[in-house]
Amino acid sequence: MRISTSQYFGMNVQTMDDQQSTLASLYQQLSSGVSLATPSDNPVGAAQAVQLSMQGATLSQYADNQNTALAALQSEDGSLSSINNVLTSISTQLVRAGDGSLNDGDRGAIATQLQGLRNQLMGLANGTDGSGNYLYAGYQAATPPFSINASGAVQYNGDSGVQNVQVTGTRNIAIGDTGQAVFLSISPAGSAAVTAGNSANTGTGTIGNVSVTNPTDPTNQHQYTINFTSATTYTITDATTSTTSAPQTFTAGQAISLGGGGQNVTISGAPNAGDAFSVTPAAQSNKDVFANLDSVIAALQTPVSGTGGQANLTNALGTALTQLHNTMNNVTSIQTSVGGREQEVEALQTVTQTNSLQTTSNLADLTQTDLTSAISKYTMTQFSLQAAQQGFSMIQKLSLFDYIGN
Numbered sequence: 001m002r003i004s005t006s007q008y009f010g011m012n013v014q015t016m017d018d019q020q021s022t023l024a025s026l027y028q029q030l031s032s033g034v035s036l037a038t039p040s041d042n043p044v045g046a047a048q049a050v051q052l053s054m055q056g057a058t059l060s061q062y063a064d065n066q067n068t069a070l071a072a073l074q075s076e077d078g079s080l081s082s083i084n085n086v087l088t089s090i091s092t093q094l095v096r097a098g099d100g101s102l103n104d105g106d107r108g109a110i111a112t113q114l115q116g117l118r119n120q121l122m123g124l125a126n127g128t129d130g131s132g133n134y135l136y137a138g139y140q141a142a143t144p145p146f147s148i149n150a151s152g153a154v155q156y157n158g159d160s161g162v163q164n165v166q167v168t169g170t171r172n173i174a175i176g177d178t179g180q181a182v183f184l185s186i187s188p189a190g191s192a193a194v195t196a197g198n199s200a201n202t203g204t205g206t207i208g209n210v211s212v213t214n215p216t217d218p219t220n221q222h223q224y225t226i227n228f229t230s231a232t233t234y235t236i237t238d239a240t241t242s243t244t245s246a247p248q249t250f251t252a253g254q255a256i257s258l259g260g261g262g263q264n265v266t267i268s269g270a271p272n273a274g275d276a277f278s279v280t281p282a283a284q285s286n287k288d289v290f291a292n293l294d295s296v297i298a299a300l301q302t303p304v305s306g307t308g309g310q311a312n313l314t315n316a317l318g319t320a321l322t323q324l325h326n327t328m329n330n331v332t333s334i335q336t337s338v339g340g341r342e343q344e345v346e347a348l349q350t351v352t353q354t355n356s357l358q359t360t361s362n363l364a365d366l367t368q369t370d371l372t373s374a375i376s377k378y379t380m381t382q383f384s385l386q387a388a389q390q391g392f393s394m395i396q397k398l399s400l401f402d403y404i405g406n
Contacts, residue, residue, distance in 0.1 A: 059356045062168055066352060069165040070345045072175040073338055075129040080335040083182070086121050087328045090114060090293070094324065097300055098317050100310070104303045107313075111300035118293045122146060122154065125183055136179035138162065145179040146290075154290035156180060167348050173341055177334050184288050187333040191282035191326040193220070195265060197315030198276040202308045203231070205271030206315055209322060210263050210279060211255070217262020223284055224258050226277045231270060269311055277315075282326055289327045296320035 097110045126144045127135050137145035139161035149155050158179050164172040193210040205228075212220065222240035229235060229247055236245045238259060248256075250271070255264040258279060265279055286292055299316035303309075 056356065056359045058169075059352055059359060062166075063349070063352050063356065065165050066167045066345050066349050069167055069173055069175045070342060070349070072129060072163075072165075073342045073345065076135055076176055077335060077338050077342065079124060079127050079135055080182075080331055080338065083121065083124050083331055084328065084335070086117055086124065087289075087324060087331065090117050090121075091321065091324055091328070093117070094296065094317055094321050098314065107300045107304075111297045114293060114297050114300070118290065118297070121183075121289070121293075122148075125179055134158070135176060136182055138176075138178045138180075146183075153294065154288075156184060167345060168352070171348070173345065175341075177338070182331060182334055183290065183327075185330060186282055186285075186287050186326040187330045188283065190329040190333070192322055193263065193282055194280045194285040194319060194322045194326070195315075196278050196280070196319040197312060198278075199312055199316070201271065201275040201312055201315075202306070203228075203272035203275045204269035204308060204311045205267050205275055205277070206269050206311050207277045207318065208266045208268065209318070210258075210265050212263045214260075214262035217260045219259025220262045221281045221283065222259050223281060224279045226256065226265075226267070226279075228271045228273055228275045230273045234271075272308075275308075285323065285326070287326070287330075289324075292320060292323040292327075 093110050093114055097107055102110075125136055125146045129135055133141040134143065134145055137143055137158035140158050141163075143157060145156060145158035146154055147157055156179050160178055160180055162174045162178060163176050165175050166172050195207045195210060197205070197207055207226075214220075219238075219240075222238050225237045225239065227235050227237065228250070232250050233247045234250050234256075235247055236256070236258065237243070250267070252270065253266055253268050255266055257264045263279075265277075267277060271277075296316055296319075299313060299320075302313075304313055
């Protein structure tokens, strides 16, 4: 088909206009560094860029949450280490108090030291994090979790709420533990049954720790009382089933079997008729570390007198040491859990950082100018435009009038 001169000129002008428009677009990309300024530049790429931007914002929020969680867990971890140090010092003093060569004044001095350690423990229980929030108050983070009531006993004012932080799309992690869990509870694993002597005992009998021979025996979870009907006979009462055994002959230091035989205990010395001893499962024992400390401090402040005075003190110290062991075991278990959560958050931080870098890279590939490619295209387009202009200029001269003029 024939193309008129006007059509031919129009086609060439349009081609040069397109090339100039392309040059302008490439120049804009080179000057701004952005290859995707408007959705019309690349509709599919624009949709992908929106998704990547949203993903990047989400990952950034998770990174902030992870930093918050790790800081809180590190604060608790440090606090628990200090608590363990105080508990270890208390244990040392309790062992020292059992030295039979000490007098009432010496034991009174130890009681004073224990009172100071109790106050240190109280201070740690009311410890705060870097933001001033109380570590062990649950949801009541602005209120001190522990206080001393009118009777001088320590009471818990926090709640049982555990704060959680979402650290990934599918993972919420606890960033603290309550004062109830740390100071008023024990861990089922590793805790021991608590033995005690009645403070009204008049004999010299002292009870040892429980020895477990069958950990799976369900009667291990029963509470028992050993009552001496005479200096040489005793009965065992199972408080859980309300049953009492027939009188049995007592031999100092000989194992006394409890319940179904899953555990036994020994009593040394010479109990008197009417003396009593108890064995309480760890789960049913007094778990309040402050109350337990108050009890042993009171025992150390009581002058040792009479036939059973030293035996009662020995029993009180033995009970306190077992209770303290259970508390230390509980604190260690919680600290282990905190350490595990710290490691998890640190691992998630690595994953989140990697994902964030990849998302940023993908977004940059979509929206930022590839300078090498853009410069190459700009140069080629520029050469093409110059060639088109030169060609159009030469073709314009192929006119009859130009020949006539020559």
